[in-house]
Amino acid sequence: MSAQNESKEQAAATTDATKEITSKVGAVDLNEKKEDEKPAETVQDTDSKNDDDDDSNMPITVDSLCMNCHENGTTRLLLLRVPFFRDIILESFECPHCNYKNNSVKAAGQIQPRGTKYTLQVTQPEDLERQIIKSDYGVFSIDTLGIEAPKGDGQLSNVQGMLMNIRDALSADQPVRKALDEEVWAKLEALIARLSAMVEGDEKELPFTISIDDPSGNSWIAPSPRDEGQRYKRTDYPRTREQNEELGLAADAGVTEGAAITVDADGNMVQTAGDPSDLDIVDGKVYTLPAECPGCAKACFVNMQQVHIPHFKEVFIWATVCDHCGYRSNEVKTGGSVPEKGKKITLTVESREDLNRDLLKSDTCAVESKDLDLSVQPGTLGGRFTTVEGLLTEVREQLHGQIFSDEDDHAPKEATESAANITPIHTLSAGDSMTTSDKELWDKFFAKLDSAISGQLKFTLVLEDPLANSYIQDIFEPAPDPRLKIEEYERTDEEEEELGLKDIKTEGYEGEEEAKRAAKEAEEEEKKKYEIKIEEKH
Numbered sequence: 001m002s003a004q005n006e007s008k009e010q011a012a013a014t015t016d017a018t019k020e021i022t023s024k025v026g027a028v029d030l031n032e033k034k035e036d037e038k039p040a041e042t043v044q045d046t047d048s049k050n051d052d053d054d055d056s057n058m059p060i061t062v063d064s065l066c067m068n069c070h071e072n073g074t075t076r077l078l079l080l081r082v083p084f085f086r087d088i089i090l091e092s093f094e095c096p097h098c099n100y101k102n103n104s105v106k107a108a109g110q111i112q113p114r115g116t117k118y119t120l121q122v123t124q125p126e127d128l129e130r131q132i133i134k135s136d137y138g139v140f141s142i143d144t145l146g147i148e149a150p151k152g153d154g155q156l157s158n159v160q161g162m163l164m165n166i167r168d169a170l171s172a173d174q175p176v177r178k179a180l181d182e183e184v185w186a187k188l189e190a191l192i193a194r195l196s197a198m199v200e201g202d203e204k205e206l207p208f209t210i211s212i213d214d215p216s217g218n219s220w221i222a223p224s225p226r227d228e229g230q231r232y233k234r235t236d237y238p239r240t241r242e243q244n245e246e247l248g249l250a251a252d253a254g255v256t257e258g259a260a261i262t263v264d265a266d267g268n269m270v271q272t273a274g275d276p277s278d279l280d281i282v283d284g285k286v287y288t289l290p291a292e293c294p295g296c297a298k299a300c301f302v303n304m305q306q307v308h309i310p311h312f313k314e315v316f317i318w319a320t321v322c323d324h325c326g327y328r329s330n331e332v333k334t335g336g337s338v339p340e341k342g343k344k345i346t347l348t349v350e351s352r353e354d355l356n357r358d359l360l361k362s363d364t365c366a367v368e369s370k371d372l373d374l375s376v377q378p379g380t381l382g383g384r385f386t387t388v389e390g391l392l393t394e395v396r397e398q399l400h401g402q403i404f405s406d407e408d409d410h411a412p413k414e415a416t417e418s419a420a421n422i423t424p425i426h427t428l429s430a431g432d433s434m435t436t437s438d439k440e441l442w443d444k445f446f447a448k449l450d451s452a453i454s455g456q457l458k459f460t461l462v463l464e465d466p467l468a469n470s471y472i473q474d475i476f477e478p479a480p481d482p483r484l485k486i487e488e489y490e491r492t493d494e495e496e497e498e499l500g501l502k503d504i505k506t507e508g509y510e511g512e513e514e515a516k517r518a519a520k521e522a523e524e525e526e527k528k529k530y531e532i533k534i535e536e537k538h
Helices: 003-013 015-022 043-052 125-129 159-172 174-180 182-199 241-246 388-403 436-453 493-498 509-537
Strands: 060-065 072-081 087-094 101-107 115-122 131-134 139-142 147-149 155-158 208-214 232-237 260-263 269-272 286-292 299-308 314-321 328-334 342-349 358-361 366-369 374-376 384-387 459-465 484-489
Touching (some): 101 155, 115 125, 155 159, 174 182, 328 358, 358 388, 384 388
Antiparallel strands (some): 072 087, 115 208, 115 232, 139 147, 139 208, 260 269, 286 299, 299 314, 314 328, 342 484
């Protein structure tokens, strides 16, 4: 049995104890145990101690099976809140009988509704110190070299540490490779040399790109206030059915595609036939559609309403509600054909009137304000139909809740993330994990954003949408708006590639289909002739 499988089985053996601990543990300390302290208590001892003293500063200790020698070992659990991110559990296993040791990181919260992918372009040696959390389902990649680290035990490290792990893993079997295949050995030696240069921050290897893709949404790369443009990017995406099955989120059996769902008198979801004649969509009418919850993969409802925006187009407001796990979300989607050009909308905000303008931001729209040092990449917030003030407020709340923990004096209660019902736990405040200069930059950024939201600061806001599906209200209609500028632009090749427009064939596809059909028929005829010849021989 491999060490990786052993680690997973050992971790599974402590799952029940972990659930019990998360509801009982008090504030814990990261300080190492002193020599004159008593040995750590077992779960039962710790429970009784927590009842008497809520200020316990010891990691939780659990007796668990060693998968190496099958004797009893010890697992230490430490609950930790990571700034910019969420709660994690640090696990450390040690067996006194065979001296087997192992450590890993587990997500203390639930599986996120969507998968996430973080991409970082490392441009300076300081980027090597950025913290990385990789869950059991996360895949870490060095995109520049085309190297991918497979899924395995969770890790809490930094960029440099992840690079060193890959380099050391490749170096481990090099003597054997040299004896078996010197050509492969030589190629890997060159690759290992490049990895070593990256670890040291050699300017010859800068910049390079890394990424971490996690369908559970529980992996993460730390952001920086100095990130500009596309250097740091987070993308949220819906999971596939295969990914849900891998995470243990299997859909309910018997729910078929295209079927409508109703609720009986007992509140149970019942599958019924849909009405194929109800095809017309009426403005303002709410339609309830069957769907699969992205959070738990069970059957849920999606409420859809078509709304017409004056002087623009029809948009669809989607609201997902799951009665099983409580998942809720809302998003705005636009319809219609793909325009030939993208659209850039520039608004100069000078008064409260401008903050109250209606605003539609599609999923493909990027938001930028150089006056506020703000840059929101496409796909970050999804589709939103709100106001200029509402968009800035949502950006502030989401970003502030990630940068500062809920125990930080700077963080408002409504801006923090849920602690996944694990309270209280040890928290690293923003000052513990970032330099003074970084903290000052974040404080200045939020102060400037607050001034803009309150109407005290004039600024310019730019929406750039390659599909031209975004909109800002013209309050001077029909007269020209002196503070609103709308431009069309040619999409770049990169935008065309990301949107999948280069794969769309609008001309000559009829002839191509006929050619494929003719080739298939010829292949079948040839197969029949071959079968006839075999029968004649017999």
